[in-house]
Amino acid sequence: MRLTRLEMHGFKSFADLTDMVFDEGVTAIVGPNGCGKSNVSDAVRWVLGEQRARLLRGAKMEEVIFQGSSARRAVNVAEVSLFFANDDGALPVPFQEVVITRRLSRSGESEYFLNRAACRLRDIHDLVRGTGLGADSGVVIESRMIDSLLSDRPDERRELFEEAAGIGLYRDRRRSTERRLEETVNDLARLDDLIGEVQSQTRSLARQRRRAERHAELTERRFGVELTLAAREMEAWKDELAALDARVRELRNQVPVGEKRVHEVERQREQAHGARAAAEAGRAELARLVADQRTAVATLQGEIAVAQERHRNAESRRMRAEEERQEGAAAGARVSRERDEAVRDRAACEAALASGRSALAEATAAEEQARAALAAARAAVEHADASVRSLQDEQRRVLYDRDAAHRESGELAQRLAALDDERARLADAEAAVHRERALVTDAIAMARERVAAAALARETARAAAREARERDAAARGAFARATESHTALEGKASALEALERERVGLAPAAAHLLRERDTFGAGAVLGPLSDFLSASSDAAAMVERYLGASVHAVVVRDHAAADAVRAWHARTNPGPLLLLPLDAAPGGTDAAGSLVNAVSAADPARAWVRALLGQVRSVDNGASFVDARGAVWLPGGNAGAGPLRRRAELFALRAELEASARARDEALRTAELERTAAESAEVGATAADDAHMLAQHELRREEERLAEVGRRLERAERELADAAELAARLTARRAELEERAATATRRAGALDADQGTALLAVAAAREHLGAAERTQDSLRDARTERQVAEAHAQARLQVAADREARLTQEQATTAQRLEQLALELASIAETDGALARQMADWTVNLESRQGQLGDAERRLSDAELAVSTADASLADAEHLLEETRRANMALADELHHDELRLTTLGGRRAAIRERLETEWRKPLEDLMAALVPLDLDSEALRTEADALRQQLEQLGVVNPLAIEEHEEELRRLDFLTTQRNDLSDARAALGQAIREIDATARELFLATFAQVRENFRHIFMTLFGGGECDLRLENPETPLDGDIEIHASPRGKRTQRIHLLSSGERALVALSLLFGIFLTKPSPFCLLDEVDAPLDDNNIGRFVRMLNEFKSRTQFIVITHNPRTTTEAADAVYGVTMQEPGVSSLVSVRMKGAAVEEEAVAVGAA
Template sequence: MRLTKLELHGFKSFADHTNLVFDRGATAIVGPNGCGKSNVSDSIRWVLGEQRARMLRGGSMTEVIFQGSSARKPVNVAEVSLHFDNADGTLPVPFKEVVITRRLSRSGDSEYFLNRAPCRLRDIQDLVRGTGLGADSGVVIESKMIDALLSDRPDDRRELFEEAAGVGLYRDRRRSAERRLEETTVDLSRLDDLINEVGQQVRALARQRRRAERHAELTARRFNVELTLAGREMEEWRDELARLDARLAELQQANPQAEARLGEAEREREQAHQRRGSAEASRGELARIAAAQREDVLTLRGEIAVAEERHRNASSRRSRAEEERREGEALGERMQAERERAIDERRQTEEALRVAIEELAQRTALEEETRRVVASARQQLEQAERSARELREQARRLEIDREATSREQTEVRQRREALEADLAQLQDRHALASRELGEAAQAADAARAQAEEAQAALDEARQLVRQAREREAAARADVAKVDESRASLQGKVNGLEALERDRVGLAPAAARLLKERSRFGEAAILGPLSDFITADATTAALVERYLGATVHAVVVRDTDVADAVRDWHSAANLGPLLLLPADAIPPAPEGGLAEQVGAAEAAGTWVRALLGGVRTLGDGTAFVDARGAMLLPGQTGGPGPLRRRAEITELRAELERTDARRNEAVQQLEAARTAVSEADRAQVVAAEATTVAQQEARRADDLRAELERRRARAERELADAQQLDARLVRRDEELAERLAALDERARIAVEQADTREREAADARAQLAESEHALETAREERTVWQVEQAQAQARMQVAQDRERRLAQELTTAAQRLEALHRELSTLSEADSQLADQMGAWRMDLESREAALGDIEQRLADAEQEVASADEALTAAEHALDDVRRANAALAEELHTAALRHTQLAGRREALRERLEAEWRRPLDELLSSFEPLEDEATGLREEAEELRRQLEQLGVVNPLAIEEHEEEVRRFDFLSAQRDDLSQAKAALQQAIREIDTTARELFLATFAQVRENFRQIFMTLFGGGECDIRLEDPQRPLDCDIEIHASPRGKRTQRIHLLSSGERALVALSLLFGIFLTKPSPFCLLDEVDAPLDDQNIGRFVRMLNQFKSKTQFIIITHNPRTTTEAADAVYGVTMQEPGVSSLVSVRLRGQQVDADGKGDGAPRADAEESSEAVAASA
């Protein structure tokens, strides 16, 4: 197989259709710099599948398309074709001629063709695999490969060896496996996150399931405990109710006798209280008079004692003041003499200080003037030296800056030319990335919005579930509370009605009369007065307190019936009985309590007569009737019939309100239960929707993030390119202006530096003279400065002493004056105090005599009060005993009745609570539970503990068991997927290890073969010597550096960096050919690899080519005429007759002239050297 033709159209500078025909042997391509010779090399790389734009000397792949010139417009398509002779069947296709074509449009669409039929890049790669062809093969050897071998960067050298060994395929597979491994790791991480999330849900649901199961267990146990306690309480309450009925009957019979004993005791206590009040009034008046007399006596005694103490203190103080006055006068005389001496000393010191200050000022002024002169001289010197240095440095920097600016201007213009081609491609990439990102952003926003809506719906559903369960619990508690309240109210009503039916509290005679009312005829006995009065509870209490026993009076039809009852009462020998004939019309005052009560017609006149004009005083503890008589009823027993009936009315009204509240609470409970069921179902649906939406949102976010990174990268690249272009334009203009300015500034700086250096020499001489004068002035100023400091110190001491003595003298004079005033004041006060003490002693004797008489009369009054107190105490004790007995009787009666009512109510409340809580009739509940044998105390504690545990559990999820099973199945499924991914990850890791092993073996085998080839070719080129290539770390052949050692004949073995440039180039060529021979291809293109060789080494290079060209076609791009004449069998000349467009202008084959389209005329022409010179001349 051999290469027969290369076709180019629109590729880089080859705008027109161009054919290059190749025969066996070596073909040279010559031409001046910049004419497009290396574009031939790039075209061969490109058509064989090169995907890296940098390998084609470009920034993007679309740069291979002809960009236009001053006379031509850009083309839209680049196309290159390689023609192969496949007569030997090297390529596995049934064609004798094979054409490989690649086409690229400006839209970025790349196409491949095999014999003009469309195919994939993979098809091309599979076709040429094993032939030595391919984008990564050694089919092209160029000068930068020599640079790569000679480079200090190990990666560049290693890349050539890896291409020869075919390790790149394994590296691609390894990168693909690592990418899949990374994706698998990411998927595994996400799956772990999902499993953790589901695991948390499983654990949460497991806790909810355990709570639900625990709730059921506790509820069942609580049912048995509470029903056991309820059964026992029911039985205990029945026994207690029977005992209460018997006790109530006994208490009702004992009530009238207790009332009579209470009235007698109250009268006796009132008489004793009046006697005690009279005695207390007399004693109080005498005690007040005696207390006033005692206070006056004590006051006088205190004032006399104080006066005596003041007299003694004044005498003592007068003696001390006289002594202090004498001492102060002597001290003042001594201090005055000492102060006069201090004034003389201060005046002398002030004169010495004034002289020192004047001398110091003169010396200081002289020193400052000299210092200014020195500073000015030094400043002038420094300024001159600094200015000279700066100007010299400025001139040097300006020259350096000018050179750098010139270089920068050249680079800027080159970069602008390269940047213009990049902008169009970057704009296309940015527009495409923006469109894709917009679509992905819309999809991500929609997915996120859907996920947020789903999450909000789930949160709302959860909130609704919690609220519904809270409402259900609250409604259940309300129903239970209302039931308990109603049971209590019903029990109270039942108890009060029972008391009312049994006439509890009614006088025994009245009760007996009502039982035997039939003997007096029909409608003769109308009933107790209390039956005809209606009032609210407050008014009923006032009426009962005022009427007392009268409330038990019996109303009869007329006076005749009253006479008959009187006869019956005498015969029956009963207690007191008050009768009120209905036909009597007693006087009835207006107003009072009568207007606050309702009275039936039969007894209305008596009610108005008894209560008319009666007013209450204070809080109802006293009453005043229409005559002005005041009633103080004192303590009363329990509630009477009026209050009972008022309380029954209020309780019945409260019962009706309670029934209404219970109906409303039951409706709310049913609604809450329905809401709980609906909320649970809504929560399950919302949770499933949320999971699906969140997964979609995560996928959309991942895609958008990837596209955002792409768009941001394209945007940054485009913005950077645009900014760079603008900066380059501005920079080019700035640099041109700067170059002109730098030249002028450098000239001026040199002239100014010379002037400043002359000025610096003059300033040095003047500075030396000024510094000597400054040193002399400084010494004189120091001497007088010390003298001034000493004088100031002495002056300060003298002034301080004078001030201190003046202050002490003033203080002593003030103290003497104060002592004179104090002695005068003490004498006057002593005289006045003696006169006052005499008057007070006479007044004290008269008051003590009057006090003795009053105290004797007070003792007699105290004795009378004590006797009255004893009598009153005895009467009150007796009254208290009677009251306590009556109160205890009434309290016991009321307590028994209330207890009876409470037990009945509690029994009913318990029944209703149990039926409401467990939703079954009580009889059915009592027959369905398992009675417990534990003690009641333990059961109550257990019931309370069960209730507390249930409250701690709170609201449980009744669907937790089903949800937990579903989440467990999901967790198992995800865990199985995780196991599959873990196995896939392990398989990928194993594949990477196997790839590394295979690549290592392949690399080592190729390395050994390259080493052998390198040694043979080195001997051919150098005619002897030694060479070698070594791995820096044989244990890491795929990562370590490759060292090249060479020793031309007559030299010691050394690294190639120590050889001359020509020798290093020839060693690199030896190694490149050694790499090429490891996997030889049908042809080899050499792109200016002979450029660094001298004539001697060119000869060696040509001999090597002549040795190998019988087996391999060579295409040689060169500037060297010797290579062309001695090695080339054919020559192509490339030039740019039209600016920016490459073309073939001359071709010579052995003995035949061929024009640019590949057709020959058969006439012999000049030799190769003449032809190449003609090509160069035409260019």
Template sequence: MARCGTKSSARLPNRECALVRLTKLEIHGFKSFADQTDMVFEPGVTAIVGPNGCGKSNVSDAVRWVLGEQRARALRGAKMEEVIFQGSSARRAVNLAEVSLHFENDDGALDIPFREVVISRRLSRSGESDYFLNGAACRLRDIHDMVRGTGLGADSGVVIEARMVDALLSDRPDDRRELFEEAAGVGLYRDRKRSAERRLEETTTDLARIDDLIAEVQSQVRSLARQRKRAERHGELMARRFTLEVAHAAREMSAWFGELNRLEERVTLLRAKLPAAEETLRTAEATRETDLAERTSAEARRTELARLVADQREAAQQLRGEIAVAEERLRNAMSRRERAEEERREGDAFAGRVSGDLERASTELAELQAAFDAAEEALSAHAQHEDQVRSGLTTARSNLEQGERALRELREEVHRAHLDRQSAEREREEVAERRAALEHEQAHLFDAAEAARRELAAADDAAAIAATRVAETNELAASSREALQQAREREVAAREELIRAEDLHTALSAKLNALEGLERERVGLAPAAARLLKERGIFGEGAVLGPLSDFISTDANAAALVERFLGPTVNAVLVRDRTVAEAVRAWHASAAPGPLLLLPVDSTNGETANGDGRSDDLAQLVTSSSPARGWVRSLLGQVTSMESGTAFVDARGAVWLPAPESGPGPLRRRAEIADLRTAVANAATARHTAGATAESERVTLASAERAAIVAQEAASQATRESAEAGDRSGAAGRQYQRAARDAAEARALIERLSERETTTRGRIDGLTVSSQEIEARIAEREASVAGAREVLASAEQMQDEAREHRTASQIRRAQAQAQLEVASDRFRHLSEEFASATGRVESLQVELTTLSSADANLTGQLSQWQTELEARERTLENSEDKLEQAQRGLLEIDERLTSDEHSLAEMRRHTSALSEELHAAELRYTELSGRRTAIRERLEAEWKKPVDELLAGAESLEMDDETLRSEAALVREQLDALGPVNPLAIEEHEEETKRLGFLTTQRDDLNSAKNSLQQAIREIDITARELFLQTFVQVRENFRNIFMTLFGGGECDLRLENPESPLEGDIEIHASPRGKRTQRIHLLSSGEKALVALSLLFGIFLTKPSPFCLLDEVDAPLDDQNIGHFVRMLNRFKTKTQFIVITHNPRTTTEAADAVYGVTMQEPGVSSLVSVRMRGKTVDETITPAHPAHTPQLHDEPDAAETAPLTA
């Protein structure tokens, strides 16, 4: 592969060539490649051929998969594990698939310090997927970052399949955009923008959240202010209410005292009168009950007699009804017997008449049957004669139709000949006129072609001048962009340094605050010591001084040694003297907080008894304050550390072996706090320095950006002018070509029109002769048709006569048949009437016999019922007399009861009046007592004092009772309207005000961060837009040139759907091959679409070639002529890009390929590989078998190079 440029050029967005080369592809266990398969690639074009279904496309799937493809559908599968070899009829499935790509990286285009780079991907059936870079495990993101800007990647144009051509041109505009963005190198900026937008979204979310919190806190502050005012008002109203309610209660209780005494005396008197009245009432009620019982007995007797009378009346009435019914039945039976005798006489007479009619109908039926048979025979004879005549008529009519049809055909033929001759004459005239016009136009076309040639020369000169201007401005713009890039890198570095300094300062400050908080809370202090410090106030001011660790300071290393030696002693508490220690001991005995060590200050005089100590003892490593200095010398003096604190030796030689460390203690925490304070101060200084540097670099960057924009605008203006000049030159060239082509076409058309005029004249002569021959044949055919018409007329006359005879026979037969049917119906009807009359006479005789027997039985029963009715009427009269006597006795008892009820009602009214008066007095007394008790309980419950004390301290008010009650009610309404009151409103208001200030500060910080992110996004958009537009202009020009080469002319263009936002809109492709006016690529043929796609692909390659490109049967829609264009294009670009072409086309294999791999399936389901290297007439063959037992035999003849890969 040809190489150009240096390593630095690999980072530029527009490169002239790729700096990496694909050297080898290794496949093992991937789809149909069950065995280890290696494909070595040399510079140029490598073709992969083989029959359908042998696994050729699995090679493209392997390349796509190893570069990071995550979609199983893109690999022609439903799930990812289907890429692992599934087994065959002779082999079991494997559990691992692995593919590796080897690249040569001599020029360092890939940002990795290796001359050979191997990218591998491995997938197991358990679902584990791993990526490797030169054998070392890595992430897919690492691979993407490494190959970014080189044209490699699962989503780039490395693999182009046949099905991707349509998607590239129409269905998936995002695919086109990805290719352009990859070529422009804006993917990195897009990732940075997404990251910044994600951070901006998070900041915006935090800002919205904190705005909500601020609004909530502001609402709470306002609410607490209102609550404070309400609390003050509530206190005033409660004081006034107390005065009013106590005064009102005192007046009411005083007013009720006299009434309660009077009610008590009246209740006593009424309770004495009420028993005598109740006794008189009970005597009257007993008398009434006796009279009621007597009335009940009389009522029962009267009721029984009334029921008996009613039953007897009902029985007599029922018997009278039965007698009436029997008499009616007897009268009906006599009437029915008379009607039956009359009907029997009439039936006998009717049966005699019907018998005579039946005999006459039988004779008539026999005569009509004979007449019908004769008519049937006559009709059959006439129908047979008509069929014979109809057959002759059909034959005559058929002969006439054939003759007329032949005559019409001849007439139509001669008419067509006349029309053709007229048309030929008109065509000859039109051809002559058009030839004359073209001869006149040809002279003008030659003049136009000459004028177009001169205009083309002028346009070419202008285009050359514009191209020189473009080169100069592009060089200036490139230097400006390089300066801008350097300034931007410096500014980014300064900003990153500022961010790191701020992050460091923030982290150190947070850690310092956390440690100081732990120190304030005394986290880690022994529980007993912590409790003692909490309750130190009970021992007096200055009695308990604090823990020993509060009075010691040192560095981190010495603190660790001291804590390890002292252990729990570091939590000992210093007290003022032994007296305080005794008090603490007593407290400890009662509280039992846990182990506690006390160090009385007066127990040591501040000077050690052991002298000044050694320079390396622990006491020399710490600084102690006055109260604890003596105890520090006593505990740490003459103690040295051995082996970094693993052991300690005192002055006596005793060795102390401490337990392993459990964590940092208070001494180390204080030492760390001191170190952190120094580090925070240093970080603040570094942050200020980095901020100044970032501001300076930002100013420099702004200046460089302005200079780059000016240079870029100049370059863009020059590019536009050059493009316009090129468009004018192209238009002039196309106009010249069109004029020359029109002139040549006019000359050729004149020659063709002359030939056509001669041909037309000969055709006119032939048509004239043909018309004369056809007219002679028409005369002969007309005579034949006239004879056939005469024969047909005679046959039609015979047919009419036969039809008349047959019709008359049919009428006679129908009449005979109708008469026969009428006679048959009459005979059947008479037979049925005779049978019916005979049966009716017999049934009437049986009915008369039955009626005579029933009349005799009914007469006897009627006499018996008359005798029984007379006896029942006599019994009824006796019962009615007894009922009347019972009713008179019941009336007398009712009169006595009425008198008793009047007396009883009077007594009840008197007793009820006494009871109601007593009840009313008791209720009033109870009501007043209850109200007095309720007032007492309410006052005591509400004001928390005895009633007597409240009344004694009641204020005397100068107002009447009504005014007092009204004002008290008004105060209560004001309290109810005021609602609940928060007594802690003042304290809560102060706390919420402080919180509001803190949240406002946080919001200001978030707004500043949001502005910074928005500025960064704008800068990214500007840079990405510049890179994209530069690449788009180059791809557009390359696309036009390649399109003109592949199609031999025509027009094409790339357009941005939204030029104002090139990074967001669609990229439209317009193509019009030579000789066509359509601009929509959907209307092109599949071959034309494929050529358009290849034109666009190679246009992108010219801008930024990929290291290699795999074409999977993209030449399938192309015909032989377009295959030639495709092969020439591969040969043109294979010096810059490796091509791997999967194809069925022999021209692609033989004319473009430098090496050929044949894929076969000699073992079913397992792909194997055969390689053939093309070097003129020399063929080198190797084979990678699928299995040792299946090695194919290849031909050794030199001329078998073209066919060996296909037949292997």
């Protein structure tokens, strides 16, 4: 097995289809930095299933798709394919060539293909397992792996060894097992809590049983009282109901007659309404016609008025255009003359501008010379001024120091006086603080007493809250159990319903016949006999034992249907089958005392049921049966439940479901009440906690106040000492200030003399400066005059040029306007003629329309008279209809009142029925049949009923199933105990599994470590030509957790730590170890990505020798910058360049004396 080709399309820097062919030996890939060489290694890693974008030098997986360049658009799909020659059958597929492909689109959809057929990544992993390939194998060796081996982080180094040993799976299993162990321990804890709760519930159910028995006695007495009262009330309503029923029937006959009369009157009213509508429609049509004619007349009149106005406007426009044309001709002549004058003015302004610019240049040069002389004079004045200012500043400072010393001395005298007062005040404050400390000490004692009382109240409230929480937990447990029981019943019922729908348990032949019943025609095959039977569980079991296989018989319509089924049975041979034709069912069977009384049979199979079960009675509790002939049937055995028993069980389950739902609702109400009580207790506990916290807060506040008083006392004592010290310092400072003031007075007198000399020098410098400024001002005025003259000439030139251009434009505009006026006059004449013709036509049409309008108005008056007549007829019909409806409404009201009374009495009877049936859960007839009337008057019965109701309410809600629940809780307790034992066993088993996983992983790791160690030594000797090297475990007792140390001493050196070697030697040591790891799980090929970068020429030679030694066993693809690697070891070379920015080009060269072949292929940008 070997790698033959690599195809890339749209992957990183390979946008177009790129094909790289690999032969045996070494293939080198070279090129400058940034041209996309390392994208080849990324492509190999990616196609083998790498899922981590970080290892592909990206932030997300979509970044492997070509992103576009300055000249190309981005593509939407990246695809890479690896081609393998499978001549030796290393891959378990029947193909000579195997192609692995991965495709990714920008939508995030990732696809894998095996020989162009879609597959899963897991399928590819299964295919290459054992071959050394895979995303996490050592098929790609990069420079970063050298860094990982040489780094100070032991986990990175260990990761390479664990990948080679393949113990990652065992680590995952160990973590999974530890999680399961933790879950098991948690389950055990929860189960212990649940067992404690169940034990408590068992004790509670024992108490509930006694209350349930008392509740049953009171309920039985209340049953007799309530039903006796209900029977008497319903008997009292019997006569009134009969009278109401007769009157309602009579009214129901009279109301339809009245409604018929109403319908007849309504038809008369509708006829009158139709006549009125017809008259109104005629009038509306004529009104619309009149309105249309009036609108047309008004429109024509408006059009004629508009046309007349347009004619006047056209005449006015013609006159204005003629006047404007005459004025335009005169303006054109004037503009021509003014333009000639503007040309002459512009020429004169240009000559004046040239003369002014020459004079300005001469004035500017003279001014520059004067400005230089003025600057020198100003410098001399500033120097003299600076000397004077320096002397004045010093004098001011001296005088300021003298005044400041006098002021500060006076202030110190005042401060000393104030300080004496402050010392007296501080002494008084110290005495007050001593008194306050005594008061705070008493307050702290009282606060501690309040904290103790609040703590006691808090503990009491917390105890009450704990009890309420326990009751709440018990109520919630009861609700959970009720819900669990209800859910279990629902699941069982659903399962039975599914079995019933799918007819599981029916004989195969019968089930086959029912699936094909439609082939015999509608109604030919009616169904299995069990569909027409229903019974209780015990009766169903007896019937199934007696009938045996006959319970699977199929009922058919007649003998013809039976014959059709018999023919089908002969063709298909589905197995034994019993048919029951309806026309062959025997009749007249005596059912007295027979098994048939225990079941309920439905038509049309009732005759067959009576025939099969009639005169058969069960003996020995259904263990045997005796028929009418005296024959005894002993079924024997205990067959599984059949369709009859399953249906009976389903009916029983539905009843249990209703009871379970009621129990669950009652448990929910109890849980809500207990939760409310628990919340109230929690509120009380919280209030007690708050009170305790408040008392503690007050105590802390008083203690803090005491500490504050202590601090204030210390501060008062400290301030008294500070005041005494400050008084001494202030006295010394005052003497020092008086000496400084005297010294300043003497220095101020000396400075006055120096200032007089400096002022004389300043006066001389200022006189010289004034002469220089006057000269410079005169020259500046001359230059300014020249500048003004030059600007005036420039402005006159610009005005002349603008005037010339404006007049030229105005001349052209005037000529264009004259042409437009000529065209406008011609258009006005043509439009005015057409308007005159149109006005004539409109005048004729207006006279015709006015005649039609008069005729339509006369017809409209006649139509309005007809509408008035129809309105009168409609009003008469409406009055008659109202009287008829009023009479019929009286009958309907009486009927409604009687029906309402009848419904009320019936509703009361129904309410009594519903209340009794709901409360006692039986039909009223069955309740009355079971009633033994009580011989007491009604008032005594009502009093007793109230008393019984109060006793039941005082007794509260009881659990009528306490005995069954107690037994069920005992069984549940046994079950939970068994579960706890099972979990304990599971905990021990998981611990044993973890120990076995550790042992297996340790064995694999040590075996791999020994093999890597041996390979490392051999390759080290090959690369270095001698020396010593070794791999050591930091702690051999825990090989799976300790660090792995690398020791290496090249020939001639004694150093053991690789960090002391040169960078090239360290790289060779890392390469030796990487190849040692690679050889433990050799792959068909190995890709080396710039691993020779840190090597010098000598080490490159060793690296090349290693490649030459191993290339006979493994293909090598080397991405490199080193020419020696290319020339000495490579059998073929691919060059990667970027002839187009952002787009690579691939050039292949065959080495080793073969024919040189070059090929350039454009590939996509990264």
